[in-house]
Amino acid sequence: MGSxxxxxRAPKNLDxxxxxxxxxxxxxxxxxxxxxxxxxxxxxxxxxxxAATHILPAAAKAPxxxxxPKPATGLGVxxxxxxxxxxxxxxxxxxxxxxxxxxxxxxxQFRALQQFFRWYSAEEEVPNPMVGMKPPKIDETEVxxxxxxxxxxxxxxxxxxxxxxxxxxxxxxxFRDTGVRLSELAGLTKDDLNLKEREALITGKGGKQRTVxxxxxxxxxxxxxxxxxxxxxxxxxxxxxxGIRNRMPMTPNGVYQMVVRRGAEAGVxxxxxxxxxDFSHRWLDNGGAEGDLKExxxxxxxxxxxxxxxxxxxxxxxxxxxxxxxx
Numbered sequence: 614m615g616s617x618x619x620x621x622r623a624p625k626n627l628d629x630x631x632x633x634x635x636x637x638x639x640x641x642x643x644x645x646x647x648x649x650x651x652x653x654x655x656x657x658x659x660x661x662x663x664a665a666t667h668i669l670p671a672a673a674k675a676p677x678x679x680x681x682p683k684p685a686t687g688l689g690v691x692x693x694x695x696x697x698x699x700x701x702x703x704x705x706x707x708x709x710x711x712x713x714x715x716x717x718x719x720x721x722q723f724r725a726l727q728q729f730f731r732w733y734s735a736e737e738e739v740p741n742p743m744v745g746m747k748p749p750k751i752d753e754t755e756v757x758x759x760x761x762x763x764x765x766x767x768x769x770x771x772x773x774x775x776x777x778x779x780x781x782x783x784x785x786x787x788f789r790d791t792g793v794r795l796s797e798l799a800g801l802t803k804d805d806l807n808l809k810e811r812e813a814l815i816t817g818k819g820g821k822q823r824t825v826x827x828x829x830x831x832x833x834x835x836x837x838x839x840x841x842x843x844x845x846x847x848x849x850x851x852x853x854x855x856g857i858r859n860r861m862p863m864t865p866n867g868v869y870q871m872v873v874r875r876g877a878e879a880g881v882x883x884x885x886x887x888x889x890x891d892f893s894h895r896w897l898d899n900g901g902a903e904g905d906l907k908e909x910x911x912x913x914x915x916x917x918x919x920x921x922x923x924x925x926x927x928x929x930x931x932x933x934x935x936x937x938x939x940x
Contacts, residue, residue, distance in 0.1 A: 625658070625662045625665075625666070626662065626665040626666055627658055627661040627662055627665055628661075628665045629660070629661040629664040629665050629669070630664070630665070630669055630693070631669075631693045631694075632664040632668065632669065632693060632694070632695055633661070633664075635660075635695050635733060636657050636660050636661055636664075636729075638736070639656070639657060639660065639729055639732055639733070640653055640657050642732055642736075643656060643657070647819070647820065648819065649818050649819050649820065651796055651818070652818065652819070655721070655725050656725045656728050656729060657729075658725075659722050659725035659726050659729065660725070660726060660729040662722075663703075663706050663722075663726065666688060667688045667689065667690060667702070667705070667706045667709070668690045668692050668693075668698060668702065669690075669691075669692070669693060670688070670689040670690075670691065671689045671690075671691035672688065672689035672690070672691065688705070688706075688709055690702050690705075695733055695737075696737065696739050698730075698742055699742050700742045700743065700745075700746060702742075703726065703730075703742060703743060703746065704746070707719055707722070707723055707749060710722055710749075711749055716749050716750065716751050716752055717751050719749045720748050720749045720750075720751050723746075723748040723749060724748060726743065727743050727746075727748075730742060730743045731743070757882075757887055757890060758887070758890055758891040758894040758895075759881070759883075759887070759891045763879070763881045763883075764789060764891075766879040766880065766881055767785050767875060767876065767879050767881055767883065768782060768785055768786065769879065770875045770876075770878040770879035771785055771875055775841075776841045776842070776844075776845065776857070777857055779834070779837050779838040779841045780838050780841075780842070780854065780855070781871055781875055782834050782837075782838070783831070783834040783835045783837070783838040784798065784854065784868065784871070784872070785872070785875065786827075786828075786830060786831040786834045786835075787813075787827060787831055787834075787835065788872075788885060788888035789831070789888055789891070789892070790826075790827035790828050790830075790831045790892075791813070791815075791825045791826075791827055791892065791909070792888055792889040792891070792892025792893060792896075792909070792910055793815055793825065793889070794817065794885075794886075794889065794911075795865050795868060795869060795885040795886065796865050797815050797816065797817055797911075798854075798868060798885070799854065799863060799864060799865040799867075799868050800816055801813065801815075801852070801853040801854065802851040802852060802853060803839075803851055803852075803853055804851065805853070806835065806839075806853065808832050808835060808836055808839075810826075811826055811827050811828070811829065811831075811832045812824050812825065812826050812827075813825055813827065815911070817911040818911065821911065823908065823909070823911055825909055842855060847861070847862070850862055854868065868885065869884065869885055872884060872885050889910070892910075893906060893910065893917075894928075896909075897926075898928050898929065903915075903918050906918065
């Protein structure tokens with residue numbers, strides 16, 4: 614079974630101090646390579662977080678015992694130059710991440726740091742301390758999916774005629790029908806939607822675009838929201854999703870908080886990415902082609918297909934059991 618730990622959404626210490634200039638240069642490099650804003654942020658924050666939390670501080674020392682100091686304890690390397698960072702320093706950081714966060718999150722941080730040190734070693738012509746290091750293994754557990762009753766409860770929790778209720782219903786149903794990423798949904802513009810064809814133009818990672826389709830129910834929910842949205846003071850704003858309190862377009866974090874809040878009201882454990890898991894499960898469980906799923910979700914490799922398809926394969930096997938064994 615996978616680790617129950619989850620990466621906290623609490624603010625992290627990103628003050629890299631004397632090690633910040635290299636991160637700024639790395640950010641410039643990534644932007645020049647036309648990486649997506651999310652990728653740039655993820656890569657740079659991974660380097661800044663490790664520097665601020667692990668590399669710059671010195672490890673705490675335990676009090677002396679009988680005249681002999683005990684070994685240093687806790688995180689902290691006490692260095693202020695990237696050229697002095699060793700593979701052992703990075704390994705200790707990854708171990709700490711695995712102890713406090715999920716293995717998939719630690720894997721994500723490892724790969725972000727891998728990109729930073731690859732750039733730094735080439736830029737400064739110094740050895741890369743991550744050469745030969747392997748990313749943390751991700752336990753192959755079934756991804757969480759919704760029951761039909763849970764999906765229905767989420768929609769019921771949003772039911773109503775107010776601007777907020779119609780907006781939240783449209784968001785939940787669009788997530789359910791398309792499995793798009795949080796950033797992709799938050800970045801939708803009015804020009805991206807075609808309700809007559811029940812299609813939306815999605816801009817994914819690296820600026821790659823794809824077209825997804827949604828149900829008539831989702832199209833009706835979007836239509837009801839857009840009619841209500843036309844009365845909003847920011848109705849001319851190109852962004853599809855508008856806020857309530859600050860009268861501004863919703864940010865990805867705003868969408869995230871809304872989904873979690875609606876889940877709490879419905880008594881359903883949910884975050885935006887769970888819809889992506891659930892969409893993939895239902896597609897494969899209903900016999901949808903894997904190649905079509907890759908196109909709809911914007912995946913580049915088969916790795917995610919194998920992971921997301923595991924729960925669908927299990928469901929098919931259990932149904933086959935009843936058919937074959939006569940139960």
